[in-house]
Amino acid sequence: xxxxxxxxxxxxxGLHRLLDLTDHMAEVNRRPNPKVPALRGRTVCxxxxxxxxRTRLSFETAAKRLSADxxxxxxxxxxxxxxxxxxxxxxxxxxxxxxxxxxRHGSSGVPWQISAWTTASxxxxxxxxxxxxxxxxxxxxxxxxxxxxTTGFDGLRIAIVGDVKxxxxxxxxxxxxxMLGADVTLVAPRTLLPPGDLGDxxxxxxxxxxxxxxxxxDVLYLLRMQRERMTEALVPSLREYTARFGLTPDRARRxxxxxxxxxxxxxxxxxxxxVDPAELPGAVITxxxxxxxxxxxxxxxxxxxxxxxxxxxxxxxxxxxxxERA
Amino acid sequence: MTTSxxxxxPDDVRRATTRMAHEIIERNKGLDGVMLVGLxxxxxxxxxxxxxEIARIERPVPVGSVDASLHRDDIGLRPVSPxxxxxxxxxxxxxxxxxxxxxxxxxxxxxxALDAVGEYGRPRAVQLAVMVDRGHRELxxxxxxxxxxxxxxxxxxxxxxxxxxxIDTGGASGDAVxxx
Numbered sequence: 001x002x003x004x005x006x007x008x009x010x011x012x013x014g015l016h017r018l019l020d021l022t023d024h025m026a027e028v029n030r031r032p033n034p035k036v037p038a039l040r041g042r043t044v045c046x047x048x049x050x051x052x053x054r055t056r057l058s059f060e061t062a063a064k065r066l067s068a069d070x071x072x073x074x075x076x077x078x079x080x081x082x083x084x085x086x087x088x089x090x091x092x093x094x095x096x097x098x099x100x101x102x103x104r105h106g107s108s109g110v111p112w113q114i115s116a117w118t119t120a121s122x123x124x125x126x127x128x129x130x131x132x133x134x135x136x137x138x139x140x141x142x143x144x145x146x147x148x149x150t151t152g153f154d155g156l157r158i159a160i161v162g163d164v165k166x167x168x169x170x171x172x173x174x175x176x177x178x179m180l181g182a183d184v185t186l187v188a189p190r191t192l193l194p195p196g197d198l199g200d201x202x203x204x205x206x207x208x209x210x211x212x213x214x215x216x217x218d219v220l221y222l223l224r225m226q227r228e229r230m231t232e233a234l235v236p237s238l239r240e241y242t243a244r245f246g247l248t249p250d251r252a253r254r255x256x257x258x259x260x261x262x263x264x265x266x267x268x269x270x271x272x273x274x275v276d277p278a279e280l281p282g283a284v285i286t287x288x289x290x291x292x293x294x295x296x297x298x299x300x301x302x303x304x305x306x307x308x309x310x311x312x313x314x315x316x317x318x319x320x321x322x323x324e325r326a
Numbered sequence: 327m328t329t330s331x332x333x334x335x336p337d338d339v340r341r342a343t344t345r346m347a348h349e350i351i352e353r354n355k356g357l358d359g360v361m362l363v364g365l366x367x368x369x370x371x372x373x374x375x376x377x378x379e380i381a382r383i384e385r386p387v388p389v390g391s392v393d394a395s396l397h398r399d400d401i402g403l404r405p406v407s408p409x410x411x412x413x414x415x416x417x418x419x420x421x422x423x424x425x426x427x428x429x430x431x432x433x434x435x436x437x438x439a440l441d442a443v444g445e446y447g448r449p450r451a452v453q454l455a456v457m458v459d460r461g462h463r464e465l466x467x468x469x470x471x472x473x474x475x476x477x478x479x480x481x482x483x484x485x486x487x488x489x490x491x492x493i494d495t496g497g498a499s500g501d502a503v504x505x506x
Contacts (some may be wrong), residue, residue, distance in 0.1 A: 024408040036396035252491045
């Protein structure tokens with residue numbers, strides 16, 4: 001594996017391999033000193049063009065627990081503000097000797113574009129509405145751990161509720177969960193679903209009512225409701241959204257204790273999550289965050305440590321690329 | 327052409343295991359603080375067999391396993407992938423850890439295992455038990471308990487199980503990780 005840009009690119013074998021490897025990384029994280037020398041001498045650069053707390057810190061922690069060096073590129077203080085192009089920026093950082101770029105960008109496809117400009121490995125940490133593959137991996141790992149499903153999700157019923165249309169988390173989750181054999185149902189108003197025939201395109205069922213789905217589900221995955229969707233008139237009001245699609249105290253009471261409740265964060269309390277998740281027996285939202293580190297360790301080790309090291313990138317243009325545009 | 331030569335049979339392996347169990351008890355003047363840790367994957371069955379013998383002779387001791395892949399010094403030089411999740415018994419601090427593996431070859435896996443075990447605490451002492459010492463050490467590491475010293479050439483592969491010890495020649499020359 002050279003890059004992790006989408007779940008489809010990973011494929012079923014890669015998905016199982018990374019989930020198995022995550023077990024090892026979770027064991028490392030349980031040690032008194034949760035650090036191994038596996039990626040000594042490798043450099044991982046976080047390049048985040050969009051805000052993020054958990055994903056950036058999670059990748060940074062994962063790299064450090066494998067003893068890799070980390071660099072963080074923050075857009076606010078960068079030469080992008082002096083008009084440097086994305087390509088020049090990436091090539092400049094690559095010339096410093098980077099083994100992997102962890103990329104988040106507001107536009108879909110940027111990780112693919114960047115991989116054409118560098119020989120370093122690319123990890124997609126979220127591109128536009130498109131994909132967020134490490135989130136899907138940590139979600140799949142969390143389900144596997146909560147339900148003891150180590151071989152696959154055959155027959156598992158998973159409901160993904162909310163703004164599927166604008167959600168890269170949902171797109172990667174759907175790909176990973178169906179690849180593992182789960183039956184996925186999307187629950188959302190039509191305005192928050194992607195266009196097309198979702199049964200044919202994604203292999204999922206669709207419902208515009210939450211209550212009937214709740215009766216018959218093993219995993220309830222609530223997506224973050226983005227408040228700006230209301231101003232776009234995709235939902236009439238947040239209160240109505242909560243009444244129809246939120247996890248209200250009434251719905252929480254009807255939910256069986258065995259149902260695993262998940263959320264990618266950051267949570268809108270009182271909107272999609274109208275109960276305190278600490279009071280839900282099946283909530284695994286903090287485990288998702290904890291597992292995120294182990295999953296990202298597995299991804300970085302698989303990319304940088306599991307095979308023979310590729311030939312280093314030639315650094316012939318260092319002098320040119322180091323020139324800052326005044 | 328591949329040839330395969332049986333060097334030890336199942337009875338030989340069983341007798342060697344029994345002798346090593348006695349030696350472990352004798353060397354440590356009893357079993358106070360002794361625990362066995364098998365190296366994933368080849369050493370785990372032997373640690374369990376030694377544990378069963380020690381329990382039969384005297385009393386049970388904790389038996390665990392460790393995967394040292396993430397501590398290896400050849401990550402990036404050849405494919406490395408962890409085998410199974412480590413299970414280190416509680417109370418490693420101050421104990422005598424007997425690291426158990428099937429074959430001792432270059433010593434690099436044992437070096438990685440010393441680092442891995444050290445992450446869980448500070449044992450009073452670490453000892454090494456192997457069924458076969460095949461020579462060709464690349465590091466200053468020696469076993470404390472040996473089932474069989476077996477001089478080999480570099481192109482041979484040593485296969486060890488409870489069913490016996492076999493030397494294969496002329497097979498795939500690439501060493502599998504963990505065979506050192």
